[in-house]
Amino acid sequence: MARHDDGVVTVGRSRIGTVFANTGGILFGLVMIFPVYWVLNTAFKPDAEVRSFTPTFWPENPTLDNFRSALGEQHFLPSMVNGLVITAMAVAAALVVGFLAALAIARFAFYGRKAIILVVLAVQLVPFLALLIPLFLMLQGVNLTNTLVGVALVYLVLLLPYTVWTLRGFISGIPRELDEAAMIDGCTRAQVFWRIILPLTGPGLVATSVYGFIQAWNEFIIINTLNDPNHQNLMAWLLYNQTERGTAWGPLMAGAIITSIPVVVFFLIIQRNIATGLTAGAVKG
Amino acid sequence: MQAVDSRPVQAPAPLKTADRSGARRKRDTRTAWLLSLPTLIILIGMLGYPLYRMIVLSFQNMRLRELFSGATPPWAGVDQYAKALTDDVFWGIVARTAAFTVVSVTLSVTAGLGIALLMRRVHAKVRIFMMVAMMFVWALPQLVAAQAFRWLTDSDFGVLNYLFSKVFGDEWLNHSWFVNPWEGWAVITTLVVWAGIPFLAISLSAGLTQVPKELVEAATVDGASSWQTLRNITLPILKPLLTIVTTLSVIWNFGLFTQNWALRDSHPEPVYQTLATYSYTQAFGRSLYSYGSAISVITVLLMLGVMVFYIRQMFKIGEVD
Numbered sequence: 001m002a003r004h005d006d007g008v009v010t011v012g013r014s015r016i017g018t019v020f021a022n023t024g025g026i027l028f029g030l031v032m033i034f035p036v037y038w039v040l041n042t043a044f045k046p047d048a049e050v051r052s053f054t055p056t057f058w059p060e061n062p063t064l065d066n067f068r069s070a071l072g073e074q075h076f077l078p079s080m081v082n083g084l085v086i087t088a089m090a091v092a093a094a095l096v097v098g099f100l101a102a103l104a105i106a107r108f109a110f111y112g113r114k115a116i117i118l119v120v121l122a123v124q125l126v127p128f129l130a131l132l133i134p135l136f137l138m139l140q141g142v143n144l145t146n147t148l149v150g151v152a153l154v155y156l157v158l159l160l161p162y163t164v165w166t167l168r169g170f171i172s173g174i175p176r177e178l179d180e181a182a183m184i185d186g187c188t189r190a191q192v193f194w195r196i197i198l199p200l201t202g203p204g205l206v207a208t209s210v211y212g213f214i215q216a217w218n219e220f221i222i223i224n225t226l227n228d229p230n231h232q233n234l235m236a237w238l239l240y241n242q243t244e245r246g247t248a249w250g251p252l253m254a255g256a257i258i259t260s261i262p263v264v265v266f267f268l269i270i271q272r273n274i275a276t277g278l279t280a281g282a283v284k285g
Numbered sequence: 286m287q288a289v290d291s292r293p294v295q296a297p298a299p300l301k302t303a304d305r306s307g308a309r310r311k312r313d314t315r316t317a318w319l320l321s322l323p324t325l326i327i328l329i330g331m332l333g334y335p336l337y338r339m340i341v342l343s344f345q346n347m348r349l350r351e352l353f354s355g356a357t358p359p360w361a362g363v364d365q366y367a368k369a370l371t372d373d374v375f376w377g378i379v380a381r382t383a384a385f386t387v388v389s390v391t392l393s394v395t396a397g398l399g400i401a402l403l404m405r406r407v408h409a410k411v412r413i414f415m416m417v418a419m420m421f422v423w424a425l426p427q428l429v430a431a432q433a434f435r436w437l438t439d440s441d442f443g444v445l446n447y448l449f450s451k452v453f454g455d456e457w458l459n460h461s462w463f464v465n466p467w468e469g470w471a472v473i474t475t476l477v478v479w480a481g482i483p484f485l486a487i488s489l490s491a492g493l494t495q496v497p498k499e500l501v502e503a504a505t506v507d508g509a510s511s512w513q514t515l516r517n518i519t520l521p522i523l524k525p526l527l528t529i530v531t532t533l534s535v536i537w538n539f540g541l542f543t544q545n546w547a548l549r550d551s552h553p554e555p556v557y558q559t560l561a562t563y564s565y566t567q568a569f570g571r572s573l574y575s576y577g578s579a580i581s582v583i584t585v586l587l588m589l590g591v592m593v594f595y596i597r598q599m600f601k602i603g604e605v606d
Binding site for chain 1: 318321323324328335338347352355400404406407408412414419422423427428429430444482536539540543547551564565568569574581582592
């Protein structure tokens with residue numbers, strides 16, 4: 001019976017157990033990070049080192065050629081701009097629309113509230129790709145395929161349930177007494193909203209929009225299906241690059257890094273909120 | 286608290302607790318619905334209606350001709366469903382998707398729990414290192430993670446073959462990982478588990494901090510072994526959270542698309558198809574839109590039980606007040 005793998009910190013642990021645990025922890029971290037490291041390592045290697053039967057574990061002649069090659073690819077820049085435009089539209093719309101619904105759920109007691117919560121929770125679970133066929137036909141019917149707006153609309157639906165749900169949590173976190181105090185002092189409901197709820201939800205709005213950004217930025221199947229190569233985002237560009245230049249590993253990995261940077265940076269900033277957003281209720285405190 | 290509230294929905298008290306007249310409540314309901322309206326319209330229009338269209342489509346026979354002409358596809362009754370349900374290929378894919386889900390969820394939840402427990406035993410610096418490593422993995426876009434694994438397992442220059450050849454011998458040089466489906470699926474499963482561990486380990490480790498120390502100490506004083514403490518104290522307290530993260534993992538992994546799609550260069554061979562990729566390939570690869578829809582409908586139906594369970598669980602633990 002292993003003594004070192006139980007979960008609780010108590011007094012009087014064996015030293016050997018601690019050494020085992022620490023070694024295991026370090027090994028685990030190394031194994032986890034290795035694929036990430038290998039992407040970085042490859043991206044900075046010249047082609048000769050990438051296509052070597054005895055791979056080196058660091059770039060011996062570091063170069064930026066792979067990045068130049070990826071950035072110079074003809075669809076790179078348009079795809080990046082498209083991705084930013086689509087993401088901005090979807091996130092902004094989801095934030096405005098979602099905030100209103102979140103306000104209703106968090107601050108009003110009304111008939112039908114539970115039903116709305118149920119809908120918001122349920123649609124988060126619908127496998128969205130399953131709806132791609134009818135969505136494609138619908139958008140084609142109104143000539144919105146091969147447009148940025150069409151994709152942004154689909155992304156809006158993708159982001160909306162999560163946005164409502166997370167903002168609801170942030171608004172509920174604002175003590176109701178603040179609202180009441182303001183109203184006793186003569187504020188109207190609208191004033192309470194503008195002067196208390198909105199400013200105090202600021203961090204929540206940032207976290208939610210960053211999460212929305214990540215979701216929209218990482219999506220590539222929907223946009224790949226709805227749009228032609230001239231209306232793709234960076235993630236779809238990456239997939240396209242994979243099929244086109246399947247074995248140019250250096251530029252591929254460089255492209256993967258460029259595509260990931262905004263997401264990774266944003267993610268690391270708001271990671272706390274993501275973890276709690278998904279499981280909030282189960283962890284009290 | 287205020288006097289007993291007789292409203293049917295027991296939820297946040299209205300803003301002005303002093304004033305609870307019927308008129309006020311009516312106005313609240315109207316305002317709340319007005320605020321929710323945009324969200325509801327979008328969800329109905331872009332989610333509810335497509336869902337309805339998908340179901341209708343699955344009873345028709347829509348091909349490329351109808352797509353271009355805009356004509357109403359001919360009615361097909363239950364033909365699409367009959368076709369799927371009598372097709373061994375389809376059942377093979379159902380079985381494969383289910384088996385993958387069971388294996389990958391079991392592995393990742395067990396590993397996540399193990400790591401969460403391990404994190405309580407290690408030195409603070411080691412714990413930070415583990416957290417940082419997991420954060421980077423978690424932050425990585427799915428497609429990029431898949432690309433990374435595609436490169437690691439490349440038959441010519443992949444580092445995995447290099448390492449295997451050093452350890453197990455030269456027959457691993459130029460080894461193709463996707464010729465044998467068991468090996469290919471092992472790669473895909475590893476990728477999914479690797480990418481899934483951070484969410485699981487970090488959530489569960491947050492959950493572990495909620496286990497009261499006094500209980501554990503009392504058990505230890507009473508002579509409980511580490512294993513008994515884990516089984517009888519830690520796990521029961523962790524159970525609601527464990528249930529939620531397991532359910533989420535089931536929902537996510539059952540819908541596997543990105544990983545097998547990217548690792549098989551956007552053209553998964555039959556043996557690498559899952560329900561999600563199969564439906565997609567039928568619809569957009571072969572223009573069998575109705576058949577693809579029928580498969581999607583079946584997929585959603587198969588998931589329904591898990592989804593209902595998840596929502597009930599959310600209500601039960603009081604997340605939804």
